[in-house]
Amino acid sequence: MSYYIGVLTADQQNRIFHQLAKKSAVTNSCDRCGSPKFGVLGRMHLPVHDPLHAETTKDIPTVIVACHDCGHLSLFALEKLFSKEDEFVL
Numbered sequence: 858m859s860y861y862i863g864v865l866t867a868d869q870q871n872r873i874f875h876q877l878a879k880k881s882a883v884t885n886s887c888d889r890c891g892s893p894k895f896g897v898l899g900r901m902h903l904p905v906h907d908p909l910h911a912e913t914t915k916d917i918p919t920v921i922v923a924c925h926d927c928g929h930l931s932l933f934a935l936e937k938l939f940s941k942e943d944e945f946v947l
């Protein structure tokens with residue numbers, strides 16, 4: 858299985874990072890190594906399989922925050938960051 862990582866514009870990256878900071882989901886440094894060099898890397902659709910219904914799969918639109926020093930990755934579900942009224946389209 859492969860995961861496509863989509864590119865985000867600088868504006869989209871800034872809007873996502875602003876929302877993460879607004880919800881206190883990120884700090885000013887990497888959770889693992891403390892480096893201040895981290896940011897929004899891209900987006901992906903994370904597939905989720907329902908073990909009770911093997912044929913059922915859904916995916917969660919996700920953004921990836923990456924540390925540029927240690928490579929630690931964090932995933933955040935877009936639907937939890939933005940309300941439906943927002944016009945954030947990926």
Ligand SMILES: [Zn+2]
Nearest residue numbers: 887890924927
């Ligand atoms: Zn790090």
